[in-house]
Amino acid sequence: MDLTLLYRGPLASCDYDCPYCPFAKRRDSRAALEQDRRALERFSGWAAEAAGDRLSLLFTPWGEGLVRSWYRRALVDLSRLPNVRRVAIQTNLSCRTGWIADADRDSLALWCTYHPGQTPYDRFLGRCRELAQSGVRHSVGVVGLPEHLGHARRLREALPEHVYLWVNAAEGHTYTDAEAADWEALDPLFAFSRHPHRSAGLPCRTGESVVSVDGEGTVRRCHFVPAALGNLYDGSYREALRPRACPLAVCDCHIGYVHLESLPLYDVFAGGVLERIPAREALAGARPARPAARPPGPRAARLR
Numbered sequence: 174m175d176l177t178l179l180y181r182g183p184l185a186s187c188d189y190d191c192p193y194c195p196f197a198k199r200r201d202s203r204a205a206l207e208q209d210r211r212a213l214e215r216f217s218g219w220a221a222e223a224a225g226d227r228l229s230l231l232f233t234p235w236g237e238g239l240v241r242s243w244y245r246r247a248l249v250d251l252s253r254l255p256n257v258r259r260v261a262i263q264t265n266l267s268c269r270t271g272w273i274a275d276a277d278r279d280s281l282a283l284w285c286t287y288h289p290g291q292t293p294y295d296r297f298l299g300r301c302r303e304l305a306q307s308g309v310r311h312s313v314g315v316v317g318l319p320e321h322l323g324h325a326r327r328l329r330e331a332l333p334e335h336v337y338l339w340v341n342a343a344e345g346h347t348y349t350d351a352e353a354a355d356w357e358a359l360d361p362l363f364a365f366s367r368h369p370h371r372s373a374g375l376p377c378r379t380g381e382s383v384v385s386v387d388g389e390g391t392v393r394r395c396h397f398v399p400a401a402l403g404n405l406y407d408g409s410y411r412e413a414l415r416p417r418a419c420p421l422a423v424c425d426c427h428i429g430y431v432h433l434e435s436l437p438l439y440d441v442f443a444g445g446v447l448e449r450i451p452a453r454e455a456l457a458g459a460r461p462a463r464p465a466a467r468p469p470g471p472r473a474a475r476l477r
Contacts (some may be wrong), residue, residue: 174225174227175226175227175229175382176227176229176382176383176384177228177229177230177231177378177383177384177446177447178228178229178230178231178383178384178385178386179231179232179233179383179384179385179386179395179396179428180213180216180230180231180232180233180385180386180387181232181233181234181235181385181386181387181388181396182209182213182216182234182387182388183201183205183209183212183388184201184205184206184209184234184235184236184238184241185199185201185205185234185235185236186199186200186201186205186206186236186237187199187235187236187237188237188240188265188267189237189265189267189288189291189292190291191288191290191291193316193318193343193344199236201236206241208388209241209243209388210241210243212388212389213243213244213247213388214243214247215390215406216247216386216388216390216405217247217250217251219390219405219406220251220254220256220257221250221251221254223256224255224256225256226256227256227258228254228256228257228258229257229258229259229260229446229447230251230257230259230260230261230447231260231261231262231284231428231447231448232244232247232248232260232261232262232263233262233263233396233428234262234263237264237265237267237268238262238264239262239264239266239267239268240267240268244262245268245272248260248262248272248276248281249272249275249276249281251280252276252277252278252280252281253276253277253280257280259280259281259282259447259448260281260282261281261282261283261284261447261448262283262284263284263286264283264284264285264286265285265286265287265288265291265292266283266285266286266287266292266297266300266301267292269300270304270307273304273307273309274307276309278307278308278309278310281309281310282309282310282311282445282447282448283304283309283310283311283312283448284311284312284314284447284448284449285300285301285304285311285312285313285314286313286314286315286316287313287314287315287324287325287328288315288316289315289321289324294324294327294328297328298328298331298332301313301332301336305333305336310445310448310450311336311448311450312336312337312338312339312445312448312449312450313328313332313336313338313339314338314339314340314341314360314449315328315340315341316340316341316343317340317341317342317343317346317348317356317363317366318343318346319352322355322356325338325340325356325359326359329359335453337360337449337450337451338359338360339360339362339363339366339449340356340359340360340363340366341366341427342363342366342367342368348367353367361456362441362451362456365427365430365436365438366427368425369423369424369425369430370423370424370425370430370433370435370436371422371423372419372421372422372423372424372430372433373418373419373420373421373422373423374418374419375419375433375435376416376417376418376419376433376435377394377395377418377419377433377434378432378433378434378439379394379395379398379429379432380394380395380398380402380413380414380415380416380417381416381417382414383395383432384402384410384414386405389404390404390405390406390407391404391405392404392405392413394417395428395429395432396426396428396429397421397424397426397429398419398420398421402414419433427449431446440452440455441455441456442455443455
């Protein structure tokens with residue numbers, strides 16, 4: 174079986190204080206951190222034993238994972254498993270990058286977010302250059318707030334040309350065509366993020382070849398649909414895997430709508446779906462489906 178798993182354990186603490194994130198500067202207790210470590214080690218052990226499956230793994234923690242040694246260790250160990258095609262994590266890149274030397278850089282990838290005001294620009298850019306020099310696949314992005322535009326332009330100018338700079342539409346922000354054009358000049362795929370996508374009744378790969386897993390091993394089709402399909406560790410989820418239509422009205426998070434079969438994003442991100450790296454030849458021709466109105470309410474995963 175070829176299976177993509179998005180893992181999100183109990184970790185909910187972050188070392189940054191972004192005003193647009195509900196988990197900013199949140200601290201986990203020592204007991205909560207120990208619970209997260211044990212949950213991650215259990216998940217890593219499962220992946221090692223699933224030798225008959227071909228796995229693609231993306232860690233999407235609410236907080237920052239790479240400042241915790243067990244996430245760095247898990248990424249190194251998982252990258253070296255023969256049944257793991259890709260292992261990636263969303264990160265603010267505040268952690269030093271020396272640990273990457275122990276990983277298999279053919280399978281490791283990083284999805285990096287720059288948060289202006291939370292880290293010095295030169296420090297973040299230096300970490301990006303370290304990733305480029307190490308040969309690790311990575312994308313870099315920002316939240317598309319007006320005050321971030323100058324920072325994003327500066328970053329795009331400094332990054333190697335082959336490094337994709339993505340832009341997430343800011344939650345609750347409406348973009349004029351002129352404003353959107355400024356962001357599209359940096360990220361040709363920004364139009365996919367600018368508006369939520371109608372998804373109700375449309376086919377989606379989640380629940381068939383893509384699932385989400387929490388720290389208890391509960392398997393769901395994605396982070397945004399609460400119904401459980403079974404448990405990872407007793408194998409009960411497997412008989413629930415099948416083609417499914419999306420039960421939600423809209424999908425407005427990249428880690429969700431990238432899997433919609435109504436969008437061309439598996440072709441656009443061919444070979445780089447997990448780490449958000451598009452195929453270079455696909456950038457110019459990709460265009461989104463007809464936009465829907467933005468629904469009310471925050472969805473913090475969009476900010477990653």
